[in-house]
Amino acid sequence: MSKISMKNLFSGSLRSKRTVVGIISLILFVSVVSFVAYQGTKESVVVNANGKEQELLTHANTVGELLQQEGIAVSEYDKVSPSLNTKIVSGMTIDWEQAKEVTISVDGKESKVWTTESKVKNILEEANIEVTEHDKLSVALDAEVGADNKIDIQKAFQLTLVDGLEERQVWSTSTTVANFLKQQGIQLNEFDRVENDLEAVITPEDKITVVRVEKVTDVVEESVDFAVETKSDSSLLKGKEKVVTEGEEGKIARTYEVTKENGKVVDKKLKTEEVLKEPKTEVVAVGTKVVTATVSRGNSSSSKNSKEFYVTATAYTADCKGCSGVSATGLNLKANSGMKVIAVDPNVIPLGSKVWVEGYGNAIAADTGGSIQGNKIDVFVSSKQEANNWGRKKVRIKILN
Incomplete structure (x- = not known):
């Protein structure tokens, strides 16, 4: 091949390459211009998805179309x-x-809600669930719901x-008696008692x-009472008593264990005794002398040794008000309603004296009386009628011995 042919061939090849390059450059230029023009027609927006912001350029016409283009599936609760x-x-x-499903349990009864709220208080308000300051919540009202998306509520109730x-x-929530007392700050001392079963669930x-x-x-x-010892005394009339030795109370210290429930004594146990002073026995002489009288309903009689004077005389019975039926000398007047007995002032007529009373006959001075003082006597009769008939009168009396 001649040199001219080779030169022509090389020049033709070079022109072809330049043409291809020019075409490619033109295509690239048109593409870039088109791209720039296309991009220039996009709208610039900021998308905040679950708290994460992203700036986007879009040709979307609506918000829903944009979110769909970005692969965000929107639910009815979002x-x-x-x-x-x-x-x-x-x-x-x-x-x-994006909404999340939250499980709310109220006293064990569960319900599920969809919400975009994060705070427990707001979630419960959306679900129309009211809580009081006494209710027990698994998550505080001002806190955010946990990763398990669950809120447990125990409703409070009143009890005594x-x-x-x-x-x-x-107020309390359902719990055992033991836990309830702990919640209420009740401290039990050594002997305190709870009437309820500690393991029982309160309602x-x-x-x-x-x-x-x-x-x-x-x-x-x-004080310890003294004992009384009696001794017979034949020099005292029967029914009479005389204290020979005064008794004295003793003293003893007794130690008791006292149990109180709510301040009231419910048990008292004697633990020890200590004698502080021994009691002294009282000795009492009891008369045994009995005056025997021979009584007659006949007329009066006298002796050379008799003492005669006038007295005011009234009458009484064994059943009179304040009378015991037994004379001061021990005679049973109720059992001997026919006996002739007079009540006297012993300072004028000694007890046991035999006497004659005008209009009454022979009798024995065997009784006394609170109102019988001085020259005054009370004659014993068997009935109230006889006493009324006797009345009050001045009579002559003789002391026969």
């Missing part, structure tokens, strides 16, 4: 602002919060707490009773 049908405007911000002498109404309207038990030692000084 919160989107502005709404899905809102037209895209450059510079707008779109907020999307009796602590010793104090009774009051309190509304229950009554929890704590009995405060106290055991104390009480030392008491007490």
Whole structure:
């Protein structure tokens, strides 16, 4: 091949390459210009998805179309602002919060809700569930729901707490009696008693009773009665007594264990005794002398040794007011209603004296009376009618011995 042919061939090849390069460059230029022009027509928006912001350029017409293009599936419970049908405007911000399913258990009864709220308080308000300050929640009202998306509520109820002498109404949630007392800050002392089963579960309207038990030692000084020893004395009229030796009470210290429930003594046990002073026995002489009288209903008689004078005389019976039926000398007047007996002042007429009384006959001075003083006597009769018939009169009396 000649040199001219080779040169022509090489020049033709070079022109072909330049043509291809030019075409490619033109295509690239058109593409870039087209791309820039395309991109320039996109709207710039900010998407805040679950708290994460991202700036996007889009040709989407609505918010819903944009979220769909971004692979975000919006459920009926999700919160989107502005709404899905809102037209895209450059510079707008779109907020999307995905709803979560939360399980709410109230006293063991579960319900499920969908919500975009995170705070427990807001979630319960959406679910129309009211709680009081006494209710027990697994998560605090101001806290955010946990990763398990579960809220457990134990509703409080009222019951009666009796602590010793104090009774009051309190709030509690379902728990055992032991835990309830702990919640209420009730401290049990060594001997205190709870009337309820500590392991029982409390229910509304229950009554929890704590009995405060106290055991104390009480030392008491007490008197000890003296014994009375009687001795027969033939020089005293029967029925009369005379203290020969005065008795004296003893003294003893007794130690008791006293059990109190709610301040009231319910048991008292004697533990020890200590004699502080021995009692002194009282000795009493008891009269055994019996005056025997021979009584006649006949007319009066006298002797050369008799003493005669006038007295005021009244009458009484064995059943008169304040009468015992037994004379001062021991005569049983009720058993001997026909006996002739007069009550006298022993300083005027000695007891045991035989006497004659005008209008009454022979008798024995065997009785006394509180109102019989001086020259006054009371004659014994068998009936109230006889006493009324006797009345009050001045009579002559003779002391026969």
